[in-house]
Amino acid sequence: MDSTQLSPRLKSVANFVPAGARLADIGSDHAYLPVNLLMNDHIEYAIIGEVSQGPLDNARHELQKRCVSDRAEGRLADGLLAVNDEDKIDTVTIAGMGGILISDILEAASQRRQSFKTLILQPNTDEAIVRRWLTANQYQIIDETVVQEETHFYEVIVAIPGEQTLSELDVDFGPYLRIEKTATFVAKWQKEVDRITVILKQLRAADKTRTAAYRQWQARYHQIQETMS
8 A cells, every 4th residue: 555556444534535625634644645645636725643753753754755745744643733824724634543532633633623624534443332422513524434454444524514313223324324324334243243143152251240240232233133133
């Protein structure tokens, strides 16, 4: 993978970036995503935010290598502190982090009264925490997808400012994903069903079928099965 050929995960994020956007990519590492979008003239400008010098150096090298440094800037900063008002950033991508960290980055920005027209978020874990933060902070989810990359599954969540009420099923499985039920969505949750099946088997072997843990895993198993069906 490089900036000319994005991975399926980053390609799915790129597909949601609006044409002509002024983009902030937080935790960009090699800056493959913003550089790809710049090379294809899909975005106007990009800020690459990194919290460590090594990844920032990687990003700056990629900007220079692909001759797009005149339309992008790499900055050493914690989260969305990389973005200033004069940058006129309207779109934020945060990909490849855990959902708790993504929510923390968004919360810190919210405390500084930063808001953006479009958020494109790809949490590696804890997607429900991200959805819960969005709805609690006046963002509405307008689209989602799930993509498989080798043995891993990644969800991408797109949100804009607005009010939204989600059910617990929406939070857990995605308001769009659970309705669309794509083959990739089913494959992701089948993998989780298989994992829970092993746990339940182990609990039965240990004669722990009367425990709260067994009941909780069993309930989760049935909830996933019902959502996939």
